[in-house]
Amino acid sequence: MSGASEIEDLLRRLAPRVLGTLVRRHGQFDACEDAVQEALLAASVQWPEQGVPNEPAGWLVTVAGRRLTDQWRSEAARRQRELTVATEPSPDEDLSRHVDDTLKLLFLCCHPELSEPSQVALTLRAVGGLTTAEIANAFLVPESTMAQRISRGKQKIKGLGFPDGPERLPAVLHVLYLIFNEGYNTTSGPDLQRVELTAEAIRLTREVHALRPDDGEVTGLLALMLLTDARRATRTTSDGALVPLAEQDRSRWDRGRIEEGVALVSHALAVSPPGPYQLQAAIAAIHDEAPSTEQTDWPQILVLYKLLDRMAPNPMVTLNRAIATAMVHGPKAGLELLGSLNGDKRIAGHYRLDAVRAHLLDLAGEHEQAREHYRRAAKRTFSLPEREYLLRKTSG
Incomplete structure (x- = not known):
């Protein structure tokens, strides 16, 4: 008999694999998700008493598949669907394929037809196993709003099939990166970070790393x-x-x-x-x-930021490069580089531009100008801990 916490961890790891397998076979994202939830519930009740099966993923696929069959037999289109539904995996099916289905499910949740917020929400719901309420709480929106976002995402990808090819992997990594960043530097609210999001991003990235x-x-x-x-x-x-x-x-x-x-x-x-x-x-x-x-090796950091700025240029990289430049060549050199962002609409009005400028002005001894930019940055951030920190700097 395995411990309840060990079984819970196992089910959490297996859930996206099983869902990916069912969606690959049958489509019908919503129906497959409901069936998987029922199978997970059955496992959480039976496995602590009866023991974990030798092939836990296969057990879950079988039970969830039966739930789907029971549901579809009660519908008017029973005959047409039963022609294409395979209820159970064959005895000689390679269950390691379920592992690849985790990545396929991530591909599906990061489908190019979805908006970035929908990709993030659907990934956390279907692959991460977070409840709609947990996701809504993490992004500080009403649960009903998040439920609608997830529902629209599911409807949009309905019938699209799995995106193929390694070219889709960057989109998956980008969504995981966004989830981690939102957890580490929460964009709004009373908390600086949300541990549940960073932990989930790391867990899912470990899954992808195990596959690739x-x-x-x-x-x-x-x-x-x-x-x-x-x-x-x-x-x-x-x-x-x-x-x-x-x-x-x-x-x-x-x-x-x-x-x-x-x-x-x-x-x-x-x-x-x-x-x-x-x-x-x-x-x-x-x-x-x-x-x-x-004692930080700032010259090496500056070299790496220059490479990064050439490889994947964006305003946030330039911001960080300006800080490294100031640490190596002095604050005036950093401020000069920062000036190249003044006309960049992608970062216009972002609090970090004012915050970095204030920091570099402080280093340059321009304290009054620095305080003005700290005040501007404080007005533009929605994170209470960051706002309070920036306001403290105005009186320093």
Whole structure:
């Protein structure tokens, strides 16, 4: 007999594989999801008493398949559907295929026909196993709003089939990256971070890495998440106030995650061409391994940001490159680079542009100008911990 918590963890890992298998066979996303939920409920009741089956994924597929058949037999289109429905896996079916179905399900949830918010919501619901209420709470929207978003997403991909080809993998990684970032730097509300989202993003990225261990960017993304999340416990005080990187207690960083992340990115860079996630992970590794801000290898970070800016240019990369430039060549050089973003509509009005400018002005000794930009940044952020931190800087 296995423990209840062990069975719960196992079911959580198997759920997306089983759902992916059923959707691949039968389509009908909603019906398959309902059937899988019933199978998971049955397993949670039976397995603690009867033991976990030798092939738990096959057991869940069989039970969920029977639920589907029972449902469809009661509908008017029974005969047509029964021609295409296979109730159970054959005895010699390779159940390792269910593992590949996890990635296929991720592809489906990240279908190009869906908007980015819908991709994120559907991934968390179908692959992550979060309830609609949990997802709504994470993004600070009413549960009814999130339910509608998920429902529209399901309807939009109905009948589209699984997107094929490795070219879809970047979309999956991007959605996982967005989920992690929203958890690590929550865009609005009273909390700086939402641990349930970062944890889920890491778990799902581990799943993808298990399926694609030789993909450098999959490895790079997992390393980036681990190296970034290693600092989580020191990012806020006991009352939730933001603590900037330079002031964090590095002795409390998670050394296990840092070691794993460094090993992953080192291996990826050694065996595959560098990509944006690998470069970001390499930067995170340099920060994590430095004893202090002053002892950080800023010249190496600047080189990596220059590569990243050429490979995947975007305003946020330029912002971070400006900080590294200031640390290497002085704050005026950083401010000059920051000026290149003044006409960029993609970042116009974003609080981080004012916040970085304020920081660099402070370093340059222009304290009054810095306070003005800190005030502007505070007005533009919806995160209460960040707003309070920026307001504290105006009186510094």
